[in-house]
Amino acid sequence: xxxxxxxxxxxxxxxxxxxxxxxxxxxxxxxxxxxxxxxxxxxxxxxxxxxxxxxxxxxxxxxxxxxxxxxxxxxxxxxxxxxxxxxxxxxxxxxxxxxxxxxxxxxxxxxxxxxxxxxxxxxxxxxxxxxxxxxxxxxxxxxxxxxxxxxxxxxxxxxxxxxxxxxxxxxxxxxxxxxxxxxxxxxxxxxxxxxxxxxxxxxxxxxxxxxxxxxxx
Amino acid sequence: xxxxxxxxxxxxxxxxxxxxxxxxxxxxxxxxxxxxxxxxxxxxxxxxxxxxxxxxxxxxxxxxxxxxxxxxxxxxxxxxxxxxxxxxxxxxxxxxxxxxxxxxxxxxxxxxxxxxxxxxxxxxxxxxxxxxxxxxxxxxxxxxxxxxxxxxxxxxxxxxxxxxxxxxxxxxxxxxxxxxxxxxxxxxxxxxxxxxxxxxxxxxxxxxxxxxxxxxxxxxx
Amino acid sequence: xxxxxxxxxxxxxxxxxxxxxxxxxxxxxxxxxxxxxxxxxxxxxxxxxxxxxxxxxxxxxxxxxxxxxxxxxxxxxxxxxxxxxxxxxxxxxxxxxxxxxxxxxxxxxxxxxxxxxxxxxxxxxxxxxxxxxxxxxxxxxxxxxxxxxxxxxxxxxxxxxxxxxxxxxxxxxxxxxxxxxxxxxxxxxxxxxxxxxxxxxxxxxxxxxxxxxxxxxxxxxxxxxxxxxxxxxxxxxxxxxxxxxxxxxxxxx
Numbered sequence: 001x002x003x004x005x006x007x008x009x010x011x012x013x014x015x016x017x018x019x020x021x022x023x024x025x026x027x028x029x030x031x032x033x034x035x036x037x038x039x040x041x042x043x044x045x046x047x048x049x050x051x052x053x054x055x056x057x058x059x060x061x062x063x064x065x066x067x068x069x070x071x072x073x074x075x076x077x078x079x080x081x082x083x084x085x086x087x088x089x090x091x092x093x094x095x096x097x098x099x100x101x102x103x104x105x106x107x108x109x110x111x112x113x114x115x116x117x118x119x120x121x122x123x124x125x126x127x128x129x130x131x132x133x134x135x136x137x138x139x140x141x142x143x144x145x146x147x148x149x150x151x152x153x154x155x156x157x158x159x160x161x162x163x164x165x166x167x168x169x170x171x172x173x174x175x176x177x178x179x180x181x182x183x184x185x186x187x188x189x190x191x192x193x194x195x196x197x198x199x200x201x202x203x204x205x206x207x208x209x210x211x212x213x214x215x216x217x
Numbered sequence: 218x219x220x221x222x223x224x225x226x227x228x229x230x231x232x233x234x235x236x237x238x239x240x241x242x243x244x245x246x247x248x249x250x251x252x253x254x255x256x257x258x259x260x261x262x263x264x265x266x267x268x269x270x271x272x273x274x275x276x277x278x279x280x281x282x283x284x285x286x287x288x289x290x291x292x293x294x295x296x297x298x299x300x301x302x303x304x305x306x307x308x309x310x311x312x313x314x315x316x317x318x319x320x321x322x323x324x325x326x327x328x329x330x331x332x333x334x335x336x337x338x339x340x341x342x343x344x345x346x347x348x349x350x351x352x353x354x355x356x357x358x359x360x361x362x363x364x365x366x367x368x369x370x371x372x373x374x375x376x377x378x379x380x381x382x383x384x385x386x387x388x389x390x391x392x393x394x395x396x397x398x399x400x401x402x403x404x405x406x407x408x409x410x411x412x413x414x415x416x417x418x419x420x421x422x423x424x425x426x427x428x429x430x431x432x433x434x435x436x437x438x
Numbered sequence: 439x440x441x442x443x444x445x446x447x448x449x450x451x452x453x454x455x456x457x458x459x460x461x462x463x464x465x466x467x468x469x470x471x472x473x474x475x476x477x478x479x480x481x482x483x484x485x486x487x488x489x490x491x492x493x494x495x496x497x498x499x500x501x502x503x504x505x506x507x508x509x510x511x512x513x514x515x516x517x518x519x520x521x522x523x524x525x526x527x528x529x530x531x532x533x534x535x536x537x538x539x540x541x542x543x544x545x546x547x548x549x550x551x552x553x554x555x556x557x558x559x560x561x562x563x564x565x566x567x568x569x570x571x572x573x574x575x576x577x578x579x580x581x582x583x584x585x586x587x588x589x590x591x592x593x594x595x596x597x598x599x600x601x602x603x604x605x606x607x608x609x610x611x612x613x614x615x616x617x618x619x620x621x622x623x624x625x626x627x628x629x630x631x632x633x634x635x636x637x638x639x640x641x642x643x644x645x646x647x648x649x650x651x652x653x654x655x656x657x658x659x660x661x662x663x664x665x666x667x668x669x670x671x672x673x674x675x676x677x678x679x680x681x682x683x684x685x686x687x688x689x690x691x
Contacts (some may be wrong), residue, residue: 024587025671037250060302086271094295100234101227112223112302222592365599366578368594372584382577382598386605389612417608429520430599435593 011046013037013057014190015158019068020214021054027214028054030067039185041201044194046209050195053093055209056161057208059192060090064212085113088159093167095148097135098187103147104130105137111152117155126150126176142168149177152184160184162193174199219315220305228317231290233422234313238283239321243410246279249427250333261338269398271413273346273391276326280355281383284321284362285369285376287314287431292370301437305432311367315426323355339398346401346411350394360425361386367432376382376398442630442679447664451526454657468647472604475640492546494640498629498648500564503571504606506536506652510578510601514596518666526592529599530582531659535652537575543568559597563617 013036020030028051036042044052058065061084063094070077077084090158097106104119111117123129125201126146131139145168152160165177181191181201191197232238253271257263284311291297301307330351331344339347369375398409476494483490510529517525520563547565548558559565 024589025667026674062298082304082306085302090299090302092295092299094297096299097294098227098294098296105230108298109223109227113220113300113305115220115304159261159321168402190289261501322636364597366596369584370582371590372581372594373586374584377578378577378584381573382581384575384600385573389605390609392616394610396616399619413612418553419606425603428597432597435590435597438593 002166003045006034008135009044009069009074010035011074012071013070014192015042016059016065016070017068019055019070020066020068021051021058021063023051023054027066029209029212029216030205032209032212033069034205036190036205038188038190041181041185041191041193041204042203043199043204043206044209045196045206050209050213052209053163056090056163056192056194059090060088060161061085062090073129076083078186082113087157088161089152089157090161090163091151091165092163095144097138097139097144098137102133103137103139104132106147107150111154114157119154122150122153125180127172132134142170142173145169145178146173151188158189160189160191160193162191164194164196165193166199167181220303221231221309222303224310224313225320227321227330228314232317232321234434238286238363239325242283242322243325244281245282246275246326246329247333248313249275249278251336263341265338267342268334268339269395269402271337272330272333272339273398274349274422275395276330276351276355277358277387277391278357279326279410280322281362281380281387282347283318284359284366284383287363287365287366288370289375292436297334297433298437301433306427307433311363311426311429311433315356315363318363319356323351323359326355329353340402342404343398346398346407349411350397350414352413353418354390354394357390357414357418357421358387360421361390363429364425364432367429367436370433370436390414393417393421451661451664454661458654458657461650461657465650466646468643468650471645472640472644475643480637480640486554490637492550492553493637494551494644495605496543497538497545497641497663498645499546500568501645502539502648503536503543503568506532506539507571507599507606507650509604510536510672511599514599517592518600520550523674525597527660527663528656529596530592531656531663532652533575533578533582534593535659537572537579537650540568540572540575544572551678562581563614566617567613567653569614571606571607574606579604591648 008017013032015035017033019032021080029051032055034042035141044055046052053065057063059070061081064078067099072084072087101109101156103123107119107122111119111122120132123132126149128143128146128150131143136144136147145165149165159180166174176202178199181193182189250271253267254264257267288297291300300310304312327348330347334344334347362379362383365386368382369378372378391410393410393413396415397407400410401407469631472494476491480491480494482488510532513525513529513532514520517529543577544565547568551560551562551565552558578595578598582591585591
């Protein structure tokens with residue numbers, strides 16, 4: 001359990017203070033802090049195994065930090081997990097796409113679980129409108145990726161957590177993703193993403209995870 | 218539409234499009250039951266005496282057979298992770314998935330059982346109670362099974378492991394289920410047995426989703 | 439903030455190393471005295487003859503079988519709620535011991551049954567409950583060993599132990615119910631309620647001896663697990679030191 005109450009939590013925005021993460025018996029990173037204001041973006045870099053995915057999962061509430069605290073508008077997110085879940089989109093390595101459902105059915109399900117949204121518009125923004133009725137088993141890997149990203153637009157959420165979102169995307173889709181991120185930030189949203197490829201973003205902060213690798217005991 | 222109904226609907230749609238699940242469960246139920254006369258001999262008196270036990274044991278095994286897939290597919294393609302981040306509490310999602318599972322396994326099993334009871338010469342007095350006990354007992358099997366399915370996610374030899382985990386926990390359902398049928402054939406009151414089955418269901422309804430959701434969370438961690 | 443929870447928990451190691459010789463010696467002495475009393479001093483039963491002496495192993499084993507499961511569930515609850523790593527290790531270390539006591543209970547019950555009923559197995563309510571308990575133990579052991587990541591197995595096992603402890607009374611009740619429906623009431627129960635004082639003393643000493651024996655083995659197993667973890671941490675840090683020395687080799691995990 002995080003020890004004691006943190007008095008130094010930033011009053012607004014999404015922040016993490018003195019985070020540490022353990023995977024198995026290995027301390028992946030420690031002493032990691034960040035802070036994001038509305039419209040901010042954070043790019044996570046670092047070699048394999050440096051903990052980019054682990055940090056994103058901690059931010060999403062999938063697992064607890066070994067130490068430290070994550071806060072949203074001054075309150076630790078661990079105090080109200082349902083509220084945190086309601087405000088975030090997490091797109092992990094896997095697309096969570098059901099091959100037996102159609103493209104529109106897949107997206108409508110995920111949007112519906114969050115209270116509904118504009119499925120058609122989200123599909124159009126990621127150039128999937130033409131496939132809306134076809135079953136997802138016919139999609140290519142890149143198209144499945146786009147369908148996963150379309151979840152971001154089908155139902156709005158202020159915080160986007162994207163684990164290697166650019167994997168498998170062609171240059172058109174990359175442009176779509178960047179446009180979506182820019183729009184999200186313009187609307188005052190927050191974006192945290194990990195990437196290996198260059199994903200140019202204006203005014204994004206960069207966090208290199210290998211700077212926080214735990215020293216060998 | 219509420220998120221709960223949406224999830225039930227999605228699971229049912231997936232099960233129907235896959236087409237195999239319900240058919241496989243009922244198929245196993247029929248085949249395993251038909252093996253018994255070959256194993257113990259065709260004497261009607263003997264079959265009638267053990268019919269209730271055979272039907273309940275094979276129904277239980279058939280339900281067990283389909284449990285492994287309850288969370289497996291969602292776990293493999295990342296849907297489970299995404300579901301756990303949805304506003305609907307994970308406990309309610311487990312309940313929704315159990316309901317969908319029961320609709321494609323427990324319900325068809327309960328519907329098929331009277332036909333098989335005919336083949337096994339079950340006493341006429343037992344038919345109603347056979348169906349009633351299955352309708353009351355199989356939801357408990359789905360609920361308790363969900364805990365095992367969640368616990369064994371990602372384990373080596375998941376199927377065998379699941380059977381080992383579940384069989385001791387299924388014993389009370391089996392005992393009261395068969396007990397009800399035998400009581401009705403013997404001319405005793407079936408009330409206590411059915412009430413006990415109902416009590417097991419009433420206990421499993423809140424507790425099993427709680428335990429299964431905890432197991433899913435630690436599987437996702 | 440305990441960053442190095444897998445580092446040597448020195449206090450437990452010190453305490454357990456001080457306790458171990460006493461537990462071990464106590465267990466040996468009590469079981470020795472208990473067996474002597476049971477085999478040579480206690481009178482043979484007027485009905486069962488010398489075979490009644492099996493009881494002095496069977497009954498303590500049966501008690502230990504349930505007691506260890508309850509302890510396992512308690513340790514699991516502590517592990518789940520407070521995430522205390524020692525509680526996890528205690529539950530994992532206790533499980534094979536509990537399974538061992540359960541097996542001992544089943545085997546002695548079968549031997550006793552052969553003398554009394556002339557058959558190796560009777561679906562007696564108590565023996566059947568112990569058999570189901572044995573399967574609960576086996577399920578737990580299979581589950582905790584079924585994952586590549588040991589922490590995952592421990593957490594899954596903790597949930598299963600709690601599910602098991604909730605279900606145990608229900609299973610026990612249902613088996614008793616089933617037994618009264620299917621067995622004539624005249625069947626003699628193992629370890630009936632009336633025990634003469636001359637038998638009670640050796641029995642009590644044996645139970646205490648079994649408990650100390652369990653405590654001894656539990657401490658040894660927990661210490662072994664902790665030492666193993668310490669070795670793994672050392673090996674891992676060695677690997678990371680090498681990786682740090684040659685940064686081209688990224689550490690995969």
